[in-house]
Amino acid sequence: MHVELNKPVVEELHRAVSEPIFNPILKTFVGEGKLDYEVYVRTSELFSLQPATDELVSSDELMFQMVHQAQEVWLKLLAHEMTELVGDLDRDALWDASARLDRIARIVRCLRDELGVLETLTPDSYQTIRQHLGNGSGQESPGYNRLHVAAQYVSDALDRLTARREVSAADVYQARDARHSDLKRTFELLLDVDEAYQMWLVTHFMLVRRTIGISRSTAALDGVPTQVLTGRMTQPLFRRLWKVREEMTASWERGGGYVPGESRHAEKGS
Numbered sequence: 307m308h309v310e311l312n313k314p315v316v317e318e319l320h321r322a323v324s325e326p327i328f329n330p331i332l333k334t335f336v337g338e339g340k341l342d343y344e345v346y347v348r349t350s351e352l353f354s355l356q357p358a359t360d361e362l363v364s365s366d367e368l369m370f371q372m373v374h375q376a377q378e379v380w381l382k383l384l385a386h387e388m389t390e391l392v393g394d395l396d397r398d399a400l401w402d403a404s405a406r407l408d409r410i411a412r413i414v415r416c417l418r419d420e421l422g423v424l425e426t427l428t429p430d431s432y433q434t435i436r437q438h439l440g441n442g443s444g445q446e447s448p449g450y451n452r453l454h455v456a457a458q459y460v461s462d463a464l465d466r467l468t469a470r471r472e473v474s475a476a477d478v479y480q481a482r483d484a485r486h487s488d489l490k491r492t493f494e495l496l497l498d499v500d501e502a503y504q505m506w507l508v509t510h511f512m513l514v515r516r517t518i519g520i521s522r523s524t525a526a527l528d529g530v531p532t533q534v535l536t537g538r539m540t541q542p543l544f545r546r547l548w549k550v551r552e553e554m555t556a557s558w559e560r561g562g563g564y565v566p567g568e569s570r571h572a573e574k575g576s
């Protein structure tokens with residue numbers, strides 16, 4: 307059975323949610339951009355950043371553009387928090403750094419979860435939106451570029467910190483006592499951030515795979531084959547902290563353990 311779409315109701319609702327609304331508790335109109343909340347959050351400017359409903363190239367476009375805008379805003383905050391983190395590390399304020407890193411990790415996880423919203427975009431819908439995107443590339447994202455600059459400064463601050471303490475990353479992990487436990491915790495929190503960052507890129511990879519596909523012959527808007535993302539998505543922010551794992555494993559020697567299956571109560575050497 308063919309169901310007629312009740313278009314006037316939908317149009318009425320589109321209009322109703324885009325105009326000021328009377329709030330019975332406040333007994334005033336909300337949405338004119340004049341109330342303290344609206345002035346502080348700058349809601350008028352914020353909402354002027356998206357096309358009006360009748361300007362959308364498809365009903366999915368609002369979601370598509372807003373997720374990109376929201377990602378840029380989170381990335382901007384990340385660069386700010388990382389800049390503050392450099393100050394924390396340079397002051398040897400590792401408690402402050404750990405609180406900051408907790409926040410940073412949460413923001414990066416938020417970025418990743420938010421991309422999940424964009425994953426609801428089906429390929430046909432994206433092909434329509436794509437007509438209007440020019441030759442844009444993700445590499446043009448200001449937030450992504452800022453994040454990389456900030457991460458390099460964090461890496462340098464970490465090098466200065468370990469130099470002041472006269473320790474290497476391997477010393478920190480291999481210490482038999484708690485001498486470097488604050489540094490070790492800082493390293494692990496940075497690793498959490500880096501892991502979350504790479505998970506964001508992996509989710510982005512899956513998003514690209516779902517919408518336009520990943521292959522050597524599938525070209526992005528800037529002409530780059532989408533296959534390039536395969537190698538890039540696991541490029542870390544803090545390479546040194548991943549490298550130390552490889553070094554520790556390379557210098558590891560088998561010995562002193564139990565032979566698999568052997569009784570752990572057996573006398574050694576008997």
Ligand code: HEM
Nearest residue numbers: 373374377442443444445447450514517526528530532538
């Ligand atoms: C349907 C949505 C999306 C599609 C189809 C898509 C597609 C692509 C493709 C094909 C590339 C590789 C080629 C290039 O650099 O142009 C790329 C890179 C990139 N995209 Fe997206 N993207 C989408 C959404 C997003 C969103 C929401 C963000 C958030 C900021 C984003 C950020 C990036 C970044 C930072 C890169 C560079 C990554 C790298 O080179 O390793 N993309 N995207």
